[in-house]
Amino acid sequence: MKRSNRLVALTNFFVENPRKHTQFPYFVDLLNTTKASISEDMDIIDSVLQSEGLGFLKRTTGAAGGVMFIPESSKPKNMQFIDTLCKELEDPIRILPGGYLYMSDLLGDPKMVREIGRIFASAFSHLNIDVVVTVATKGIPLAYAVASFLDVPVVIVRRDPKVTEGSSVSINYVSGSSRKIQTMVLPKRSLWEGANVCIIDDFMKAGGTINGIVNLLDEFNANVTSIGVLAEADDEEEERVVEDYTSLVKISNVNIKEKSIEVHAGNLIK
Amino acid sequence: MKRSNRLVALTNFFVENPRKHTQFPYFVDLLNTTKASISEDMDIIDSVLQSEGLGFLKRTTGAAGGVMFIPESSKPKNMQFIDTLCKELEDPIRILPGGYLYMSDLLGDPKMVREIGRIFASAFSHLNIDVVVTVATKGIPLAYAVASFLDVPVVIVRRDPKVTEGSSVSINYVSGSSRKIQTMVLPKRSLWEGANVCIIDDFMKAGGTINGIVNLLDEFNANVTSIGVLAEADDEEEERVVEDYTSLVKISNVNIKEKSIEVHAGNLIK
Numbered sequence: 001m002k003r004s005n006r007l008v009a010l011t012n013f014f015v016e017n018p019r020k021h022t023q024f025p026y027f028v029d030l031l032n033t034t035k036a037s038i039s040e041d042m043d044i045i046d047s048v049l050q051s052e053g054l055g056f057l058k059r060t061t062g063a064a065g066g067v068m069f070i071p072e073s074s075k076p077k078n079m080q081f082i083d084t085l086c087k088e089l090e091d092p093i094r095i096l097p098g099g100y101l102y103m104s105d106l107l108g109d110p111k112m113v114r115e116i117g118r119i120f121a122s123a124f125s126h127l128n129i130d131v132v133v134t135v136a137t138k139g140i141p142l143a144y145a146v147a148s149f150l151d152v153p154v155v156i157v158r159r160d161p162k163v164t165e166g167s168s169v170s171i172n173y174v175s176g177s178s179r180k181i182q183t184m185v186l187p188k189r190s191l192w193e194g195a196n197v198c199i200i201d202d203f204m205k206a207g208g209t210i211n212g213i214v215n216l217l218d219e220f221n222a223n224v225t226s227i228g229v230l231a232e233a234d235d236e237e238e239e240r241v242v243e244d245y246t247s248l249v250k251i252s253n254v255n256i257k258e259k260s261i262e263v264h265a266g267n268l269i270k
Numbered sequence: 271m272k273r274s275n276r277l278v279a280l281t282n283f284f285v286e287n288p289r290k291h292t293q294f295p296y297f298v299d300l301l302n303t304t305k306a307s308i309s310e311d312m313d314i315i316d317s318v319l320q321s322e323g324l325g326f327l328k329r330t331t332g333a334a335g336g337v338m339f340i341p342e343s344s345k346p347k348n349m350q351f352i353d354t355l356c357k358e359l360e361d362p363i364r365i366l367p368g369g370y371l372y373m374s375d376l377l378g379d380p381k382m383v384r385e386i387g388r389i390f391a392s393a394f395s396h397l398n399i400d401v402v403v404t405v406a407t408k409g410i411p412l413a414y415a416v417a418s419f420l421d422v423p424v425v426i427v428r429r430d431p432k433v434t435e436g437s438s439v440s441i442n443y444v445s446g447s448s449r450k451i452q453t454m455v456l457p458k459r460s461l462w463e464g465a466n467v468c469i470i471d472d473f474m475k476a477g478g479t480i481n482g483i484v485n486l487l488d489e490f491n492a493n494v495t496s497i498g499v500l501a502e503a504d505d506e507e508e509e510r511v512v513e514d515y516t517s518l519v520k521i522s523n524v525n526i527k528e529k530s531i532e533v534h535a536g537n538l539i540k
Contacts, residue, residue, distance in 0.1 A: 004277055008318040011281040017381075048278040100434045104460060108425060110418035111287075136407045137426065141414045148380035155378060156407065164370045164408075164473075190374060203434075 001031045006041050014045065014057070014069035019151035023066040042067060053077050055122075071149045073115075073122040075269075081115055082265050086249055089231070092259040099254045101261065103231070107138060107202060116248065117145020120200065120228040123246055123268055124150070127225045130196045131155055135184065135213055139201040142230060146200050157213055161185045169219050173212035184216050191220045204229040207242030214242075232266060271301045276311050284315065284327070284339035289421035293336040312337060323347050325392075341419045343385075343392040345539075351385055352535045356519055359501070362529040369524045371531065373501070377408060377472060386518065387415020390470065390498040393516055393538055394420070397495045400466045401425055405454065405483055409471040412500060416470050427483055431455045439489050443482035454486050467492045474499040477512030484512075502536060 001009070009031065013022075027038045046057040053074030059067050073081075085106075094102045106112055120142075129150055134143035135157040147154045161168045165187040175182050191197075199213055214224055227245040234252035247266030254261050271279070279301065283292075297308045316327040323344030329337045343351075355376075364372045376382055390412075399420055404413035405427040417424045431438045435457040445452050461467075469483055484494055497515040504522035517536030524531050 004273065004314050005318050007274055007277045008281045008315050009322060011278045012285055012319075012322070012324065015282055015285045044274050045278050048275050049282075052279060052282070054282065096434065096436045098433055102434070102436055102457075102459065104426075104435055104457060105423070108423040108460070110414050110424065111421075113414065114418065137410065137428070140407070140410045141424070144380050144383065144411045144414065148384065151381075153375070153378040154380065154411070156374075158407065163368055164366065164372070165374055166366045166372055187372075187374060189372065190378070 001033060003037070003041065006031050006033065006037070007044060010041055011045055014049075017151075018055075018069050018071045018149050021060075021066050021068045023064065026066075070125060071118060071121060072125065073118045078119050078122075079265075079269055081119065082248055082269060086263040086265065089249065089251065089263040090261050092261065095254065095256060095259060095261065097256075099256055101231075101251060101254065103202070104138075107141060107230075110141075113141045113145045116142055116230060117147075118149055119248065119268070120146045120198075120246070121149030124198055124226045124228070127198070128196050129198045129225055131191065132198050132200055133157060133191075133213060133217065133222075134200045135159075135209060138203070142202060143200040146198065146228065150198070155186065155190045157184050157186050157216060159183060159185075165190070169216065171212065171216045171219065173208065173215060175208045175212075182212070184212050186216055186220070191217075191222060193221050195220070195222045196225050197222045198225055199227045200229075202230045203233070204231075204242065204245065204247070205233045205235055206238040207240050207245075210245070211241045229266075271303060273307070273311065276301050276303065276307070277314060280311055281315055284319075287421075288325075288339050288341045288419050291330075291336050291338045293334065296336075340395065341388060341391060342395065343388045348389050348392075349535075349539055351389065352518055352539060356533040356535065359519065359521065359533040360531050362531065365524060365526060365529060365531065367526075369526055371501075371521060371524065373472070374408075377411060377500075380411075383411045383415045384418075386412055386500060387417075388419055389518065389538070390416045390468075390516070391419030394468055394496045394498070397468070398466050399468045399495055401461065402468050402470055403427060403461075403483060403487065403492075404470045405429075405479060408473070412472060413470040416468065416498065420468070425456065425460045427454050427456050427486060429453060429455075435460070439486070441482065441486045441489065443478065443485060445478045445482075452482070454482050456486055456490070461487075461490045461492060463491045465490070465492045466495050468495055469497045470499075472500045473503070474501075474512065474515065474517070475503045475505055476508040477510050477515075480515070481511045499536075 050056050055070050055072040058070050132143045132147040133155045143154045168185040168187045170185040229247050231249050232247040246268050250264050250266045252262045320326050325340050325342040402413045402417040403425045413424045438455040438457045440455040499517050501519050502517040516538050520534050520536045522532045
C-alpha cells in the first residue's frame with residue numbers, strides 16, 4: 001500500500017477508534033508495510049491532528065509498544081463553541097411556561113451532541129474513567145458522546161425498574177426543585193465494584209438529581225471522578241447540594257415577562 | 271500544505287461530517303492549494319474508503335459542485351457483525367425471569383451502537399430521510415448513531431409529557447404484549463409537517479410500540495419511510511401489527527428451563 005493510501009486508512013482508523021491501544025505489528029500486517037514506514041505515517045498524522053486542535057497520537061515503546069489516538073478539543077475551539085451555544089440559548093423563543101428553556105432541538109442534533117462529548121472527554125482526559133453514568137432521558141445522548149471519545153461503556157440510571165434489566169438496586173432521594181421523594185434504580189449487573197465513574201447530565205439546578213446518582217453509585221462502591229453538566233441554572237434561592245462539577249453554560253435571569261434570558265459560559269472555561 | 275498532510279485533514283473532515291455537502295472552494299481556501307490537487311486527493315480518499323467497504327465520496331460538478339461522504343457498511347462486514355451479535359445474544363446468562371433477554375451491556379457499548387447505526391444508515395441510504403424518531407429509553411443511543419451517519423436530527427417520543435418540552439401532542443394506544451392502554455407524547459415544536467421519518471428502536475415483539483409511534487407521527491402528517499429494529503422476537507402466538515420493517519437479529523425459542531436461546535440474522539440479510 002502506498003503512503004497516501006495508508007494515511008487515509010490510518011486516519012480513519014484513529015478517528016473511529018479513539019483511545020484504543022493498538023500495537024505496531026497490527027498495522028504492519030494490515031497495511032503490508034514496514035514498522036519504519038508506519039512510524040513516519042504516525043508522525044504526519046500526529047502533526048496534522050495537533051495543528052488542527054483535534055488531539056494527538058500517544059506512542060509507547062517497548063515489547064508491548066503501540067499507539068493510541070487521544071482526542072482533544074482545544075481551548076479556542078471550546079470557547080467558540082460555547083459562545084455560539086450561549087447565543088443560541090438566549091433566543092427568547094426558547095422560554096416555556098414556568099421559566100423553563102426548550103433545548104430539545106439542540107440535544108437532538110447529533111453533531112452538536114458529539115462536540116459536547118468531545119469537550120467533556122477532553123476536559124476529563126487525565127482521569128482514569130471506566131464508565132460514564134447518566135440518568136434517563138435527556139442526558140443519554142450526551143453520555144454516549146462522552147463515552148465514545150473515552151472508549152468506555154455507558155450505564156443508564158432509570159426512574160423505574162424494567163423487567164428487561166433483571167434485579168436492581170434502588171434508592172429514594174428528595175428532588176431539589178420539587179421537594180418530592182423520587183426513586184432511582186440501577187440494574188445489579190450493570191456496574192462492577194469500585195468502578196471509576198464520570199456522571200453526565202444535560203441540566204442541573206440545585207443538584208438533587210446528580211446527588212441522587214452519587215448516592216446510588218455509593219451502593220456499588222463506585223468512585224465518582226467527575227461530573228459534567230451541559231447547562232447549570234443560576235438559582236440564588238436554593239443552595240447547591242453538588243459542589244464539584246464542570247458545566248459548559250450557565251443560565252441566569254430567565255425573565256418571562258420581558259422575554260429575556262442570560263446565558264454565560266460555565267465553569268469549564270474559567 | 272503537502273499532500274500527505276491534506277489527506278489526513280480531509281479524511282478526518284469526511285469521517286466527522288458524513289453526508290455534508292461541501293463545495294471545492296472551501297477546501298481550496300482551507301488547505302491553501304489548487305482545485306486540481308484537491309480533486310486528486312479526493313480520488314485517493316475515495317478509492318481507500320471503497321476498498322475498505324466504508325463508503326464513497328459522491329462528487330457533483332457545476333457551479334454549486336462539491337463533495338459528500340456517503341458512509342456505507344459492506345455486506346460482508348454486516349454479515350460478520352450480525353453473526354458475532356447472534357453468538358453474543360445466545361449466551362444463556364442473558365436469560366432473565368419471564369424469558370426476557372438482558373441486552374443493556376451491548377446497548378451500553380458506544381462502538382457497538384455506532385456499528386449498528388452505520389448498518390441501518392447504510393440500509394436506508396437511498397431514502398430521503400429528514401429525521402430519526404425513537405421512543406425513550408433504550409432506542410435513544412441507536413437512533414443517534416443512525417442519525418449521525420445520515421446527518422439528520424433525532425426526535426424522541428416520550429411516555430409522559432415533560433414541562434421542559436412545552437405543549438405536546440399525545441395519543442393512546444394498546445400495547446401488544448400487555449394489552450394495556452399506554453400513552454405517547456411528542457412536543458409540538460419537535461417535528462415539522464410532512465417530514466420523512468425513519469423509526470429506530472431496540473426491540474420489537476408484536477409491534478405495538480412501533481405502531482403507536484406511527485399513529486402519533488400521523489398527527490404530524492409525517493411520512494414514515496423506514497423502520498429499523500435491532501432485535502425482533504419471533505412469537506407465533508401473536509400477530510404482528512407492523513409489516514414493513516428491517517431487523518438485524520431475530521430472537522426465537524427462549525427456553526428458561528433448558529437455559530437456551532436461538533438467535534438468527536434478521537431480515538436485513540436475506
